[in-house]
Amino acid sequence: MKNIYLEQDEEIISVIDKLINSKGDSVNLFIPLGAQIWQSSINLKLLKREADNLEKEVNLIVSDDLGAEMAEKIGFSVKKEADFPVETIGEEDNEELDEDEDEDKELEIVEVEEEPIQESEVEVEEVPEEVLEEENRDMIDFLVDELKPEGKVASTALFFKKEDKKENKEEKIISTIANSEESRKRMADIINPRKNVQSSFLERNFFKRKPEQKIIKKTVKKEEIKISQKPKQDVFLNNENERIEDHISEEYISTKSFKWAKFLIIFIIIAFLIASLVGYLVLPKAEVVVYPKYENMDFDLSVVGSKEISQVDISLNKIPIQEIEVSKTASKEFESTGEKQLNEKAKGFVTVYNGYSSSPQVLVATTRFESSNGKIFRISDKITIPGAEISEGKIIASSIEVEIFADEPGESYNIDASDFTIPGFKGSSKYAGFYAQSKSPMTGGSTGKIKVVSSEDLENAEKSLSEEIKNEVMQAFEDQIPTDLKMIDSSLTEDIVIISTVKEEAKTDTFTLEIKAVVKALLFKEKDIKNLIDLNVISMIPEGKEPISKTQKIEWGEPVIDDENDEILFDLKVEENVAWKIDTISLKEELAGLDEIEVRKYLSNQIKIQESKVSFWPFWVNHIPKQKEKINITIDCKD
Known part of the structure; x- marks a missing residue:
């Protein structure tokens, strides 16, 4: 069993630290009368929580009934110090005293006068009466709160309930004091009559005195002994103190809030009166x-729109008109759907040489030329090969380029560049003197069905592309019309022009069609019409009256377009109210x-x-x- 002795001013942090560092699962904690741990029940609650966390049994050894009652409420095992055997205390604590011997040697021992210490000269530390009373009050408050019904709060002499507004100040104070006296009477059964403070203190110090420790006290006069106790702040009490302060100041805050509300109402009333005066x-x-x-008037008006003028002519009832033209080009590729059976012959170009004589040589149409792989080609027209040149007894061959075509259709005649002979000269000396060569392959030979452009292909492509481009060009046309211009619907024209395409029966799998769409129309400013109408109305009404323009109604006739004179004729019927000015x-x-x-x-x-x-x-x-x-x-x- 471990014994721990607390100092009177020892804080809860130090107590918990000693508990943590103590050995064994059971601890006797000796608490003196007036110890700081009694200042608040929060200290005991914190100690209880740490003991439970450490799984240690803590027995509180106390010297007063009030402290014992408060500790038992929190859940501690409590024993009275008077009932605890003195011998046991000394024996069980020898180990602790030995461990703390080094620490005790550091205590300062002051010798002032080496005179025999008389009983009257030894002064014992006194505990201020106010401190003990304050501690007892804290314990009383704790125990009273335990006895009160839930939700009931004791009265204080500092704050009064708002319901007692009609009572005078003196009556409130008397009532408060009476309540305090009543609280003390309720505690009479749990508080023993107060014992001599000094004797309790000596008794406590007797148990705390360690063996063989020599204590020399300074001889001083009694009146020089001053005990000062500074209040110490417990860092663990912040939240509890805040709740207590909030509860205590509740009525005070309510009183201040009422004063502020009253001031605010008066301020609002004054501000309202001032604002009303200023508003008035x-x-x-x-x-x-x-x-x-007002009176209604109506009349007919003929208006001419012309491209030749730029402003309204009231004398001729003419207004300016303008033409807007927008064009757009588009192209698209289409697939050919027509088919045709073809027997195409390969063809190409060869160079025919005359290395035989200086005389020219005529070759008739369809003359045969044989390639090195035995394929026969012919010429379509008659040709004349120039004569060779003779230089220093040597023959320099002359040549002519001519187109040849295969003797039969088919892809087998699509041959690479080759040398050619003329089978018609075979067996004569001319066979070696006349020959031909090709620099490029023969191509175009084919048989079977191929894709061609049909008339339906051209018609469908033109219709499809025209629809697409019409929508695009019309949107572009509308975007270019100024907001102050109005279009004459009957003057709107749309033209489609085919720019390029393939011919019908063209041999191709796909073809491209390109067209151009042109949209144009005549426009005029509606404002010009209204200005012309207003001028006519003013000229018709008597002095002192004026037209009401928002009542003006115009009924439009069908415009007549005069292409020869670039003019448009409008027939209008006008109705408008005329009022006194x-x-x-x-x-x-x-x-x-x-x-x-x-x-x-x-x-x-x-x-x-x-x-x-x-x-x-x-x-x-x-x-x-x-x-x-x-x-x-x-x-x-x-x-």
Whole structure:
């Protein structure tokens, strides 16, 4: 069994460290009266948690009933120090004292006066009354909390409940003190009458004194002894302290929040009153919508569009028009579907030599030429081979190039370059003097069916490619039309031009068709038409009236295109409302400063006005502002 003695000011960290370093599974922990470990139940809870983690049995040896009660609540095995045998303590702790001998030798021993120590001169360390009372209060609070019903919180003298607003301050303090007294009475059954502090302290020190340790105390006067105890902060208590502080300050925060809320409400009311005053003096606006009296007029108008002019001619009712043309080229490869039976003969070119005489030699059509591999070729037309030249008694052969073709169709006549003889001269001296040579192979010989371009192939290819290119060119045409121009639908033309293609019956597996699409149309500015209409309307209406352009309606006739003169004739039927002209500047001067009744009365008496609407802003305003810039007048027309 291991014995551990705690100092009065020893912190929980040191206690846990001793517990970790102790040997054995069972430990007696001697805790003196007024020890720092009693300051909070959190210290005991931390100690209990570490003991459980280390799987050690910890017995607390205490000297007061209050500490024993609190330790038992947390789950410790508790024994009273008075009941523990003194001899046992000394014997069991000899090993510990031997281990700590080196450490004890380091203790500073002060000798001031080598006089016999008298009983009156030996002063014992005193424990301040306030410290003991504070520790007892902490223990009392812990045990009282254990006895209270769940959720009930003790009253304090620092903060009061908000429900007691009607009670005066004096009554609150008396009530709080009474509650505190009542708490003390409830604890009377678990707190023993307080014993002499010094005797308990001496008794505790007696058990802690180690054998053969000489202690020489400094002789001082009693009044020089000063005990100062600085509060020490337990790093393990942060979370618990925060919860306690939050609970204690709850009502205080609520009181401050109420004061701030009250201040905020007053501020909002004042701000609203100021804003209302500013709005009344600065913000008023008036919106007046006037519907003047009007009449309907309609007329027919003929308009000529011409490429020769660039602006509207009101005297001739002419407007400028323009032509837009867009073209696009496309090509595509198609497969041939036609077939044809062919018997083609191979053909090629040879050079015929005359090395026989200086006289020219005529060869008739179909003259045969035999290749080195025995294949017969013929010439299609008559040829004349020039005579050879004689130089210094030597014959220099002359030559002529001629096309030859195979005697029969087929691929067997597609031969490489070869030497040729003329079988017709065989058996005579000319056979060796006349001969031919080819520099390239004979080609084109074939028999069987081959692919050819049929008339259907050409027709289908043109139709397919035309559809594709029409869509593309029309999209490109629409993209190039300016937004302010309107197209004359009847002037739109589309032309397809075939640029290149193969001929019908052409021998090929595939062929390529290339075509060009051209789209063009006449366009005009609709704005020019409306301007021309407006000019005609103005010339027709009396003074003091004006057209209402948004009521204008135009009915278009079918345009007639005159290709000879590059003109288009438009027949239009126009309908538009004409209303009395309202002078908004003069109207603002008349309405400024009038209240709502006066405004409505004034507007209803105007012969030019059919109807009107008046609105004010903000909602409390009931008169027209005197500032003209705050009066907005809109002229509108009834549908």
